[in-house]
Amino acid sequence: MKLNSDTDAVIEFQDLRREFRMGSEVVRALDGVTFTIRRGEYWAVMGTSGSGKSTLLNVLGCLDRPTSGLYRLAGHDVSDLDDDELSELRSRALGFIFQSFHLIPQLTVLENIEVPLLYRGDDFPGGHDRAIALAERVGLGHRLKHRPSELSGGQQQRVAIARALMNDPAVLLADEATGNLDSATAKEILALFDSLNSEGKTIVLVTHDREVGRRAEKILHLKDGRVVEIENVRAAAAG
């Protein structure tokens, strides 16, 4: 059954709800969210804390399941999938970038970039070379054998980005990716996102920083679990 004829759609949310039980009270973290992200788009998700941003990111990232509504990611109806299939989908379709980098401390730069290879479920013969190429792509070709603790914050985030790109995912999910970086480094990282997007990578960036949000094409404004506005940044700039 094809619900949407839009073949370019990578992410489709239709009337998506996520409710939590807090004792007798039901908290609606997401209360009927609908939007569609097409291939190659660059989106930012903005909202104050408690707006449902984190929940949206968790559902987007297939780490959490919606209570009701439809979520299609790269053609898969996520609500039908079991834990293993969700893991598989995360491995193939998503690349995570976290606020505090979350590199694995006991592994070297190269090994960190290669971690997603472990979980693909198949062989990736060119994996090692691809990891080296990605390290060079993010400007860390000379630091392959270093441990995360020997790198600066910006460098660690570059490693994390390379790691997220490892399995060539449909979507890059960045959660406050510049939140722990100084403004100069943050600019470099954002420039890297821009260049990845210009190469065709779909990016979803969660942020509370208006300036960061403005780098995207579209900003999804969330409030109390509802979409307040989908702001078309580039159209506005052009207009």
Add this chain to the structure above:
Amino acid sequence: MLGISLLGTFKLGVRSLLQHKLRAALTMLGVLFGVSSVVAMLAIGEGASFEAQEQIRQLGSTNIILRSVKPSDDRRSSNQSQRVTNYGLTDDDLDRILETLPSVKRVVPIRDLRQEVRVQHRMINPRILATLPSYLEVTGRILSSGRFLCEQDHMEATNVCVLSGEAAQVLFPFDDPLAGIVKIGSEYFRVVGTLVPRTTTIAPTGTSDLVGEVFLPLRTARRWFGQITTKIRPGSRESELVELHEILAQVGTLDSVEPTAEATREVLKRFHPKSDYEVIVPLELLIRARETQRIFNIVLGAIAGISLLVGGIGIMNVMLATVTERTKEIGVRRALGAKKRHIIGQFLVETVVLSASGGILGVLLGILIPTLVEEWTDLKTIVAPTFPMLALGISVLVGVVFGLYPAWKAAELNPVEALRHE
């Protein structure tokens, strides 16, 4: 394995453990001691059982040993003026046993003599056994050179003797003992053969200080040394009249050993009201030795088991702490696409690496312990090649059993909460 390269997971496990070297080492100790005690226990147990069986084999498991024992009530009440105590087994007993007990195939009489044995200035005090040619076959002892006593020696009461290896070594340190002449008491004997020394024996009491054995034909011994043995001690002089010190009765089959021993006791009882003899059944000794061995093994096994259990609990404890510590890493791995079974595999491999390393070191220690035991005590130990394998298997099993719960706990963590964990 689990869809991930085993080698990669293994290397990762080693790396994670190396992050906390002291912790890993301490955790290993538990398994190490458990495994080493398993190996040591098996080696000592195997050695003891080998030794026991060897001993029984040398005594002859189908043999029954009858031995004259000086009755305790005879010490004082005997005719003091005569100063000759008369007790023990007789030639008549020998005939009686052979006639009344059809299951007895052969009987061998033995008389013990107390004489000094000399070759020029070299002198020993051996156990001198006056016996028949069939002694060799019944006891299963092995000639190392020459021949044993023969029928002719006995019939003609010739002055020949056979030396045990120890006796030959002392009396003829440089020469071939064969055709050598030894002086026993005041008589001269020609050496016709030597025996391979036996490693174990159940020696009659009071003979432990004697060096080696010398065998004479029974008739020759009676001809030169009579029936009375005299022990001279400071301040006393004790003479004994004992016809035979020992009778070896060989039984046809293993099954008839027990009933025959019982029947022998019955037959002798009638003629020996003073109970001046004892019946030794090597087979009974074997059974008793095995029973002792079994209890010993159970005790050691329990110690090893408890040690492994404690080691396993230690591992589980550390792994639970590790899982908590690395909650965030688990969340990240899950976000990057790790399935539950990947997480289980990762932590299980880590636990097994820990326990198997303990196991390998334990095997080394477990091999060292029996070596030291053998060095410092008389115990014999045998490390069969299966023991290290078994011990390693056990240590891996401990790792899997005690690693399963922490690994499962790690896998069941909610990825969202794991990522948020600080």
